[in-house]
Amino acid sequence: MIKLPQINFGKLSLLLAILVWLSLLFVDLVRLFGILNDIDSGIAIEFTWILEILFFLMVYVFYSNYISQNSKNEFLNLIWRVASTGLFAVVVSLLIFLFYGSLGESRLAQEPFLRNLFYHINFALTSIFLISSALLWKHLILYQKSKRVVKQWQAYEVAMLGAMFFIFFNQNTLDYSFLFGLVLLIGLGLVLSGNLKWIPYLTFKEKWKSLLFLFIILISCGFLFIQIQGYTNKTVYPVNLTDNLFLISLFGFIFSYALFSFLVTLFNLPTSSVFEQKLTEAISFQRLSQSIKPEENEDQVLDILMDSCMSASYADAAWLEMAREDLSIDFQLERFIDAKTRGELIALIKESKISIGKPDEKLSKNVNIQELRIDHPRFESALIIPLLINKIPIGRMILIKEVKDGFNNEMINIISTFVSQACISVENHRLLNQAILNERYQEELKIAQRVQKALLPTKLDHNDSFNISAYSNAADEVGGDYYDTFKLDEDRFVLIIGDVSGKGTSAAFHMAQMKGIFQSLIQLNLSPTDFLIKANSALSKCLGRNHFITVSIFLINTERKTFCHARAGHVPTLHFNSSASKSEYLEIDGLGLGILRNKLYENHVEEKTFNYQTGDTLVLYTDGVIEAKNHQGKQFGFERLRSLLEIYNEHNSKEIQTNLIDSLHHFVGGDGKIDDDYSMMVVKFN
Amino acid sequence: MLNIKGLQENGYHILILEGEVDASNSVLLDESIQKLIADGSEAILIDGKRLEYISSAGLGVFMSYLEDFQEKNIDFRIFGLSEKVLEVFKILGLHQLMAIFPDKQTALSS
Numbered sequence: 085m086i087k088l089p090q091i092n093f094g095k096l097s098l099l100l101a102i103l104v105w106l107s108l109l110f111v112d113l114v115r116l117f118g119i120l121n122d123i124d125s126g127i128a129i130e131f132t133w134i135l136e137i138l139f140f141l142m143v144y145v146f147y148s149n150y151i152s153q154n155s156k157n158e159f160l161n162l163i164w165r166v167a168s169t170g171l172f173a174v175v176v177s178l179l180i181f182l183f184y185g186s187l188g189e190s191r192l193a194q195e196p197f198l199r200n201l202f203y204h205i206n207f208a209l210t211s212i213f214l215i216s217s218a219l220l221w222k223h224l225i226l227y228q229k230s231k232r233v234v235k236q237w238q239a240y241e242v243a244m245l246g247a248m249f250f251i252f253f254n255q256n257t258l259d260y261s262f263l264f265g266l267v268l269l270i271g272l273g274l275v276l277s278g279n280l281k282w283i284p285y286l287t288f289k290e291k292w293k294s295l296l297f298l299f300i301i302l303i304s305c306g307f308l309f310i311q312i313q314g315y316t317n318k319t320v321y322p323v324n325l326t327d328n329l330f331l332i333s334l335f336g337f338i339f340s341y342a343l344f345s346f347l348v349t350l351f352n353l354p355t356s357s358v359f360e361q362k363l364t365e366a367i368s369f370q371r372l373s374q375s376i377k378p379e380e381n382e383d384q385v386l387d388i389l390m391d392s393c394m395s396a397s398y399a400d401a402a403w404l405e406m407a408r409e410d411l412s413i414d415f416q417l418e419r420f421i422d423a424k425t426r427g428e429l430i431a432l433i434k435e436s437k438i439s440i441g442k443p444d445e446k447l448s449k450n451v452n453i454q455e456l457r458i459d460h461p462r463f464e465s466a467l468i469i470p471l472l473i474n475k476i477p478i479g480r481m482i483l484i485k486e487v488k489d490g491f492n493n494e495m496i497n498i499i500s501t502f503v504s505q506a507c508i509s510v511e512n513h514r515l516l517n518q519a520i521l522n523e524r525y526q527e528e529l530k531i532a533q534r535v536q537k538a539l540l541p542t543k544l545d546h547n548d549s550f551n552i553s554a555y556s557n558a559a560d561e562v563g564g565d566y567y568d569t570f571k572l573d574e575d576r577f578v579l580i581i582g583d584v585s586g587k588g589t590s591a592a593f594h595m596a597q598m599k600g601i602f603q604s605l606i607q608l609n610l611s612p613t614d615f616l617i618k619a620n621s622a623l624s625k626c627l628g629r630n631h632f633i634t635v636s637i638f639l640i641n642t643e644r645k646t647f648c649h650a651r652a653g654h655v656p657t658l659h660f661n662s663s664a665s666k667s668e669y670l671e672i673d674g675l676g677l678g679i680l681r682n683k684l685y686e687n688h689v690e691e692k693t694f695n696y697q698t699g700d701t702l703v704l705y706t707d708g709v710i711e712a713k714n715h716q717g718k719q720f721g722f723e724r725l726r727s728l729l730e731i732y733n734e735h736n737s738k739e740i741q742t743n744l745i746d747s748l749h750h751f752v753g754g755d756g757k758i759d760d761d762y763s764m765m766v767v768k769f770n
Numbered sequence: 771m772l773n774i775k776g777l778q779e780n781g782y783h784i785l786i787l788e789g790e791v792d793a794s795n796s797v798l799l800d801e802s803i804q805k806l807i808a809d810g811s812e813a814i815l816i817d818g819k820r821l822e823y824i825s826s827a828g829l830g831v832f833m834s835y836l837e838d839f840q841e842k843n844i845d846f847r848i849f850g851l852s853e854k855v856l857e858v859f860k861i862l863g864l865h866q867l868m869a870i871f872p873d874k875q876t877a878l879s880s
Binding site: 707 | 793867
């Protein structure tokens with residue numbers, strides 16, 4: 085196809101149509117002038133016919149262009165456009181009629197040129213009405229088109245095109261071939277008129293409007309047809325433009341389609357509400373399935389569910405019960421019902437359940453939708469719909485109607501679909517909330533982790549006589565291991581390491597308490613024994629019944645080169661004796677803090693003072709180190725730690741600690757996780 | 771993994787512990803002992819022959835009932851602990867407060 089850019093087909097065809105019409109008028113008037121004056125105008129009748137066909141085609145091009153540009157028009161708009169065109173044509177011809185009526189028997193009334201002018205105007209308007217209507221009908225017929233309908237329409241268009249040229253064959257006489265063509269085309273038109281799929285999509289109000297418009301179209305069509313049949317006087321109108329197969333069969337098509345539409349719309353009126361109902365249900369369903377957005381909450385989903393179900397079942401009243409976490413029932417939503425009536429109805433529902441009652445069906449009863457007859461002054465039937473998430477009831481909805489057996493299977497089906505969709509939404513919503521909550525807990529734990537890390541000293545007190553290093557790791561975000569130091573004076577330092585029973589958050593709280601107790605008691609310049617006695621008595625009032633804390637405490641005196649040690653149930657401290665080149669565990673009795681919560685504890689505390697020399701090392705640790713297991717389930721154990729210190733004793737405290745912890749990790753295995761808190765503090769005397 | 775089996779023998783309630791007691795299952799042990807106390811048991815024997823490991827949380831359970839046993843005059847004894855498990859009791863000092871015996875015979879005869 086040749087591309088013709090920048091050409092507006094609409095305007096061009098309009099212009100051409102007007103020009104063709106004017107030349108048609110001119111040609112016919114010239115011919116009329118010739119006939120009246122007995123002069124052969126020399127213009128063949130075929131010339132008129134060609135112009136007429138050209139006019140039809142231009143109007144067709146103009147309107148198909150016009151409609152395709154306004155294709156978004158709604159049905160009602162389209163019908164109104166057809167009706168208004170028809171109305172306009174009718175009004176114009178009525179005006180002409182009135183004009184002649186007012187002229188009476190005057191000379192002007194007999195003027196053949198004027199009559200022919202009006203005839204041409206009428207012809208043009210009628211053709212425009214018919215062609216534009218046909219194109220609009222096309223739009224309606226091809227709504228929700230199938231291949232078959234498209235084929236039919238194309239066949240019809242081709243046939244109509246043929247009908248335009250039929251006049252050359254038939255020479256404008258009414259014979260059998262004309263009748264045959266007419267019957268064929270009207271038959272095709274009737275077949276096409278069966279395509280009325282657009283009608284159900286009109287709302288009730290729109291249907292009334294379209295009935296009115298269709299009525300106008302029918303009247304216009306009829307009026308114009310009858311009027312055209314009036315132009316048969318051969319002497320006044322030498323050229324008959326309107327006894328044309330194309331126009332007559334178009335009349336038939338326009339009229340039959342308008343009539344069919346009118347009747348179908350009329351008979352569709354009573355069922356219109358059902359269709360609208362189905363449409364609402366579809367929309368409700370869509371809303372329910374979309375209501376998973378985080379900003380919407382569960383109540384909104386239930387709200388939509390309630391409204392959808394009520395409108396689907398035409399229920400008179402309804403309420404919704406949701407089970408809360410504490411198993412109490414909460415009346416989430418209610419519609420057209422008060423608490424008193426609801427109470428009465430609940431009692432009635434309970435009763436009727438007992439009357440049906442088969443005890444072994446208790447479970448299934450909660451799961452299936454149940455329809456009940458109820459004996460209430462106002463209400464007659466009830467539908468009980470359980471709301472289930474993963475087959476676990478989360479609540480129920482009760483729909484109430486004033487009529488007996490008010491719920492049919494269709495309603496129950498659609499309601500159960502609504503309910504299952506809503507339950508999915510609610511479940512999704514809850515899962516989402518849970519995920520958000522979990523994330524918040526994770527955040528809180530991270531904060532706790534930071535707070536707890538701050539409880540362990542970043543700087544360990546010491547002087548030039550020893551160097552010190554510490555390490556701690558928790559199995560969970562927070563743990564129960566504790567170590568600390570305190571400088572009593574230039575030569576005296578206190579070291580403590582502790583382990584709270586259990587692990588995780590509870591242990592972390594007790595660990596914080598231990599820190600408080602240590603930091604306050606140690607300032608009193610207590611001996612290790614006194615410290616443990618006082619700490620035990622303080623913790624007795626703080627710790628849970630089955631919790632205890634084990635600690636090891638050291639008071640180092642660098643002037644005397646001694647350390648005084650007491651142990652409260654803690655794993656024994658490892659000591660490397662440099663003169664003997666041997667490491668061994670310090671043996672001393674003791675009882676964990678919080679185990680014996682009375683004066684008797686004093687009998688179980690012991691302290692010992694040891695001398696140390698340059699090169700001696702102390703390794704304080706928690707039981708997580710000893711109890712760490714490898715893949716074979718073997719514990720790291722006391723002996724392994726002891727012999728490792730003999731290997732690494734030459735290093736400074738930091739290096740010893742790193743080596744010991746690395747060995748521990750190596751023992752557990754690369755991906756092995758130590759399922760307990762573990763800490764270590766290493767002191768190396770210079 | 772922890773398996774607790776309860777037996778009754780000559781007026782003794784025996785709890786046979788099998789496996790490991792840690793923070794996750796110490797509740798089971800707690801419940802078993804609590805039930806025996808609630809049932810009015812006067813003598814409880816813990817059979818630790820097949821106890822492979824006990825964590826501080828497990829020790830906490832025994833510890834928490836020490837006062838109850840004393841108050842209610844319940845004879846509470848543990849026997850058959852492996853060396854490793856006994857060591858854990860000893861480090862914490864619990865052996866000073868509880869009656870721990872090498873085997874069932876010595877536990878019953880003394």
